[in-house]
Every structure is written in C-alpha cells, then in structure tokens.
Amino acid sequence: MQRSNPAPAGAGPLIVVMGPTASGKSQLALDLARARDGVVINADAMQVYADLRIVTARPSEADEAAAPHRLYGVRPAEAVWSAADWAAAARAEVAAAHRAGRLPLITGGTGLYIRALVEGLSDLPAIPQDLRDEVRALGLTGGVPALKAALAPLDPKAAQRLADPQRLARALEVVRATGRSLADWQRAHPPAGGHAGPVFTIALMPDAGTRDRAIAGRFVKMLEMGAADEVAAFLARGLDPQAVPLMKAVGVPEIGAWLAGEVSRDEMLERGRIATRQYAKRQMTWIRNQAHINLGAHEQYSECLASRIFLEIDRFLLTLGH
Structure with missing residues (x-):
C-alpha cells in the first residue's frame, strides 16, 4: 500500500490491537505493519524491558527486522516505567510514525497503557x-x-x-x-492528554477453551527456546522482587521455583499454565469493559480473519483520505 501523507502532530489515525495472551495480536500487528506500511508500538508493560525476551514473549529478532517495532526492550529491569512514562514515549513514537507517513499500530496486553495513550490520564496530586x-x-x-x-x-x-x-x-x-x-x-480530575486523532480499535476475544488450548503448550515451548537459562541469569542479578515488576512476570516465579528445586518440572508447568490463564482472564475482563471497540473478533487471529480485519481498516483509512 502506498505510504500516506504525513498527518499533523497528534491528529493522525491510530490503530489499536488488543487481546489476551495467546490471542495472536502480535502476529496481527506485524501483518498489518508489513501490508500497510505501519510501525508496531509496544503496549505491554513487561515487554518494555530489555530482559526476558523469551518469557515475556517479545517479538523475535526476525519479526522486529520484518517491520519497524518500537518500545520493545528499551528499559533495564531496574528502571521502572509508570503508565504516564510509557504514554509520553508512545506519543512520541506515534508522532514520529505520522511524520514519516506511516501507520502507528499500538499492540499489547496492558490495558492501563492503552487507556493512558488513547484517553489520557488524570493528574495525580503532589505526594510529599x-x-x-x-x-x-x-x-x-x-x-x-x-x-x-x-x-x-x-x-x-x-x-x-x-x-x-x-x-x-x-x-x-x-x-x-x-x-x-x-x-x-x-x-x-478527568483524564487529559489523550490521542487527538481518529482511533480504530480491534479486539481479539477468543473463548476460554480456545485460549486454554493456546496457552497449554506455551510453557513447554518457552523452555525449549531457553527460558530456564534466561530466568536463571535474570534471578542471579539479585534484584528486589518488590521493587522490580519484571520479577513478577508470568513465568519468572514458576521457573524460579523449579530451578531452586522447590517444585517438579510438571508442577512448574502446571503453575505456569494456571498463572497464564488467570492473567488472560483478567485481560479479557478489561477488554469486555471497553466501550470503543470498532471490530471485535471472538476468535484467535488467523489468515481467515486477516482479510476481514484488513478490509475494515482500509475502509476506516479511506474515510480519512488515506
């Protein structure tokens, strides 16, 4: 698709792709970026950190080379980012995409991040x-x-x-x-500072059975990719689990307990599946409560679904003259 004309800062279109863990949202964002000259901007609170690429399911190096990806692996684990910090960085990346005539694609599983960018945040009081x-x-x-x-x-x-x-x-x-x-x-103190331009939101909402089947093999695949060594090296740094959010990323406590000899491999895998299912359920609850979903798909992302999504996005962009 031909590159669109640059939009005024903050006024250009924004595509949001959300869905629970294992719904295929990262693949959808990548396919959109490749087909529609887009830039994938991360909205996952764990994937902003440079550590634990495997455990946090960050896009692979091959995926990052296939299309521009922003705000993945950009912070050390000790440098905690708030939603306001992330939103400021994301706004800068959205503006940069618009200046380049590219389509910004926000994707990730952290609802607070997405809300902070799209709707803005309430100012908090000064805390002594x-x-x-x-x-x-x-x-x-x-x-x-x-x-x-x-x-x-x-x-x-x-x-x-x-x-x-x-x-x-x-x-x-x-x-x-x-x-x-x-x-x-x-x-x-109502939210302020949200995105000024049009937003098209896609929500992948597979049912619980589909989610559970996708999650079932996730930990085994992570281990095959080297997750245990990744977690061992990360835990060896001795970071404070109360001060460093990444220490609580799904997979770190479970694999850590296995490495310490506290649980068997099978117990670790089951704990990991349960934690991932619970996290996905919380994500689904947040998604269902969102009022501004333009396209909801009650299934996992697939090539069959892609044509429908691409068509709706093209219609959205055509109404804007893109």
Whole structure:
C-alpha cells in the first residue's frame, strides 16, 4: 500500500490491537505493519524491558527486522516505567510514525497503557517525599499484603480490587495525602492528554477453551527456546522482587521455583499454565469493559480473519483520505 501523507502532530489515525495472551495480536500487528506500511508500538508493560525476551514473549529478532517495532526492550529491569512514562514515549513514537507517513499500530496486553495513550490520564496530586518513602518502605518490607492492610481501612474498594504493588502504593499515597480515594480524585480530575486523532480499535476475544488450548503448550515451548537459562541469569542479578515488576512476570516465579528445586518440572508447568490463564482472564475482563471497540473478533487471529480485519481498516483509512 502506498505510504500516506504525513498527518499533523497528534491528529493522525491510530490503530489499536488488543487481546489476551495467546490471542495472536502480535502476529496481527506485524501483518498489518508489513501490508500497510505501519510501525508496531509496544503496549505491554513487561515487554518494555530489555530482559526476558523469551518469557515475556517479545517479538523475535526476525519479526522486529520484518517491520519497524518500537518500545520493545528499551528499559533495564531496574528502571521502572509508570503508565504516564510509557504514554509520553508512545506519543512520541506515534508522532514520529505520522511524520514519516506511516501507520502507528499500538499492540499489547496492558490495558492501563492503552487507556493512558488513547484517553489520557488524570493528574495525580503532589505526594510529599516523606510519604512516598514511607509507602515504598512498607511495600519493600511487607509486600502486597502489607500495602493492602494499610489501604483497606482508608479505601476498602481499592484494597480489594488491586493486586499490583505499584497501583496499591499509588492508591495509598493518594488517600493518605488528600484524604480522598484515588477513584474520587480521578472523578474530580478527568483524564487529559489523550490521542487527538481518529482511533480504530480491534479486539481479539477468543473463548476460554480456545485460549486454554493456546496457552497449554506455551510453557513447554518457552523452555525449549531457553527460558530456564534466561530466568536463571535474570534471578542471579539479585534484584528486589518488590521493587522490580519484571520479577513478577508470568513465568519468572514458576521457573524460579523449579530451578531452586522447590517444585517438579510438571508442577512448574502446571503453575505456569494456571498463572497464564488467570492473567488472560483478567485481560479479557478489561477488554469486555471497553466501550470503543470498532471490530471485535471472538476468535484467535488467523489468515481467515486477516482479510476481514484488513478490509475494515482500509475502509476506516479511506474515510480519512488515506
């Protein structure tokens, strides 16, 4: 397809490809990029880090060579990125794609990242440094249980809903600093800074049986590709599991326990499958709650589905004069 004319900064079209783990969204984004002169921009919170290419299922070097890929493996594990940090970097990559006359394709499984780019984020209140230090120390010493226990009497809904230590810490900081829950604060301060141009969102939503079959062989394949050596080298760095999100990536705790002799290979594989299924289920819950899905496919990506998706995207772009 001929390259489109450059769009004004922030006003050009944006394609979002979302779906749970093992739905084929990365392959769809790659096929779109190759066929429609696109740039694949990562929206997976684990794949932004340079470590654990196999475990986090980052695109292969061959895939990255087949079409431009951005924001994959760009941060060391110790340099934690917030959703706001990622959104700023993604906006820059989207603008660069538009300047080059290319089609930006956002894909990944981190819903908060996608929302931050498309809709924007609410400004958070200023948090005193001593409070930040106090909450961080609580997280480092007591982990998720301690953060939940501290948050529960102040914001019980958030304490029950959240499981990620960074998000729990943020909710605790806000309620202690302002006396208001994070949800109340966000309602009073609507999101700003979202994408100004048209957005076309594709959601791959295979049923549970299809997801489970795709996930079943995932850990075995990862091990065949060298995941155990990858995890062993990563754990040998002695990073803080409470401060480094990548330490909790699906596959790291499970393979780590096997390497330490705490579980058998079969138990490790089963734990990995269960953790991956649970993660995919959470992703599906988030996707189902999104109001602005232009094309929903209740199946895994395949060549049969590709022609339908390509046709709808071409129609979308034609209405914009691309």
